[in-house]
Amino acid sequence: MNPIPVFTTPGARAPHTIRLDARAVVDAHGVQAAPGSLLLRVGAAGCEVLAAGAPGLVDQHPGSVGAPQIDLPDSVLTPGxxxxxxxxxxxxxxxxxxxxxxxxxxxxxxxxxxxxxxxxxxxxxxxxxxxxxxxxxxxxxxxxxxxxxxxxxxxxxxxxxxxxxxxxxxxxxxxxxxxxxxxxxxxxxxxxxxxxxxxxxxxxxxxxxxxxxxxxxxxxxxxxxxxxxxxxxxxxxxxxxxxxxxxxxxxxxxxxxxxxxxxxxxxxxxxxxxxxxxxxxxxxxxxxxxxxxxxxxxxxxxxxxxxxxxxxxxxxxxxxxxxxxxxxxxxxxxxxxxxxxxxxxxxxxxxxxxxxxxxxxxxxxxxxxxxxxxDARTLLRMITTNGARALGLQPSLFMFDPGPIAGVVRVAVGDSSDSDPLAMLMDTGTEIETLALGSLVGERLRGALEG
Ligand SMILES: [Zn+2]
Missing domain, CATH: 3.20.20.140 (Metal-dependent hydrolases)
Known part of the structure; x- marks a missing residue:
């Protein structure tokens, strides 16, 4: 087994803003957009959602101007x-x-x-x-x-x-x-x-x-x-x-x-x-x-x-x-x-x-x-906010509302013909990648931030 992802803090100049444009962005409590975008700020204090939803909506956030951007057209993004x-x-x-x-x-x-x-x-x-x-x-x-x-x-x-x-x-x-x-x-x-x-x-x-x-x-x-x-x-x-x-x-x-x-x-x-x-x-x-x-x-x-x-x-x-x-x-x-x-x-x-x-x-x-x-939404709730409640963690850390978040996960859904992001996630998703975790980012985000 060699699954260990490389996680690093995203450099000394924190915090950094980064934009992800994906096939869909979805959480268990109302954020759902396909296509969907996510504007994140990552730094020593952790990971924060600045904006999440339809790309046009995220465009309106001042932080999205000039932010490094990653295209993920075959992926659904969810909270950790x-x-x-x-x-x-x-x-x-x-x-x-x-x-x-x-x-x-x-x-x-x-x-x-x-x-x-x-x-x-x-x-x-x-x-x-x-x-x-x-x-x-x-x-x-x-x-x-x-x-x-x-x-x-x-x-x-x-x-x-x-x-x-x-x-x-x-x-x-x-x-x-x-x-x-x-x-x-x-x-x-x-x-x-x-x-x-x-x-x-x-x-x-x-x-x-x-x-x-x-x-x-x-x-x-x-x-x-x-x-x-x-x-x-x-x-x-x-x-x-x-x-x-x-x-x-x-x-x-x-x-x-x-x-x-x-x-x-x-x-x-x-x-x-x-x-x-x-x-x-x-x-x-x-x-x-x-x-x-x-x-x-x-x-x-x-x-x-x-x-x-x-x-x-x-x-x-x-x-x-x-x-x-x-x-x-x-x-x-x-x-x-x-x-x-x-x-x-x-x-x-x-x-x-x-x-x-x-x-x-x-x-x-x-x-x-x-x-x-x-039901797909119930399942996403069970593996995010319900789990958080069970462990005494803040459920908001597992939602895409603006504010601190525990992590961001990408699930590859290929060219799924499903139009419902939740169904895509549960029925066709295969590869899973943790993109950000607290103050750490994986290779994909680090590469974009350094590039
Ligand atoms: Zn047991």
């Missing part, structure tokens, strides 16, 4: 994308197949075997993940970092991406108090950080690997420190069975990993669905919930009555064959019920082996469009 759920510290593993006949156990064993433990190697894997994200048009991530370790989070903080690095916590039974104490000490040591860059948050892994006291404890920690929270929830039928009944394949797994104790039964086995099981914590803090593949009628209004956001990973859902077990994903019902739903890729492990080397939520959006006939 958000990947609200990924595991960048697993990037070194690369895409791997999943054989349901082999079972989840052997997949998990592979992850545990391949997971890195040495600081430099973890950082390198995250760096590769950052590069693949940028190659996929992603400028902000909700990343799950390691297990109680902070290297991956610090590496993300050193990268040009925005978002949250959620340090993952495992702790059931008697282990919960220790895990909480360590998490509090870790946050005191490194600080939650700047809401406009990368914050460090916490992620109890899932209700079957993190006990209720751990969930309640991180809610208190979040209230005290402002740390954002994430967890995997309602991912599988096995999880539902374990939370409802305290038995099944997940209990067998915990026993095999030697983390089972009967004290866990104080927490689970009372017949509650995973969403209901976690309800007290969902009401005590703001959560980002990964997956919620298993969302029966009773769980949906409960979910909608909390402040929780949901991140769906369509290709991961297919990879693990969730359709055959939990049925179709109810992301549309969630949106209709008022839940903020974003898209994520999950780890690179569950992405296809073929195709371009990138970790792209545009590819997730296309998957959902193909599978569920999703």
């Amino acid at each position: 994308h958000v990947n609200a759920h990924t595991h960048l510290d697993l990037t070194h593993i690369g895409p791997r197949g999943y054989d349901p006949a082999d079972g989840f156990d052997s997949w998990l064993a592979m992850i545990l075997r391949e997971r890195l433990h040495e600081e430099g190697a973890i950082r390198e894997s995250v760096r590769l993940g950052v590069a693949l994200s940028i190659a996929g048009g992603v400028v902000a991530v909700g990343d799950i970092a390691g297990v109680g370790r902070v290297e991956a989070a610090l590496e993300l903080r050193a990268s040009p991406l925005l978002g949250v690095s959620y340090v993952e916590l495992f702790g059931v039974g008697d282990r919960q108090a220790t895990v909480l104490r360590d998490a509090a000490a870790m946050l005191d040591r490194v600080g939650v950080g700047d809401a406009n860059r990368v914050r460090i948050g916490l992620s109890p892994h899932a209700p079957f690997t993190a006990g209720s006291r751990l969930y309640a404890g991180v809610c208190e920690l979040s209230a005290r420190t402002g740390a954002p929270l994430c967890t995997h929830l309602a991912e599988s039928v096995e999880e539902r069975r374990f939370i409802e009944q305290g038995d099944g394949p997940i209990r067998a797994l915990l026993e095999r990993f030697d983390v089972w104790s009967d004290a866990i039964l104080d927490d689970v086995g009372a017949g509650a669905h995973p969403v209901a099981h976690l309800e007290p914590s969902l009401r005590a803090a703001h959560w980002l919930l990964a997956h919620v593949n298993d969302c029966p009628d009773g769980a949906l209004p409960m979910l909608a009555s909390t402040a929780a956001d949901v991140v769906v990973c369509p290709r991961g859902w297919a990879y693990f064959g969730r359709g055959e077990t939990v049925g179709r994903h109810r992301w549309r019902d969630m949106l209709d019920a008022g839940v903020n739903v974003a898209l994520g890729t999950d780890s690179v492990v569950n992405l296809p082996r073929e195709g371009p080397a990138r970790i792209a939520t545009l590819d997730e959006a296309r998957c959902l469009r193909e599978r569920d006939g999703a």
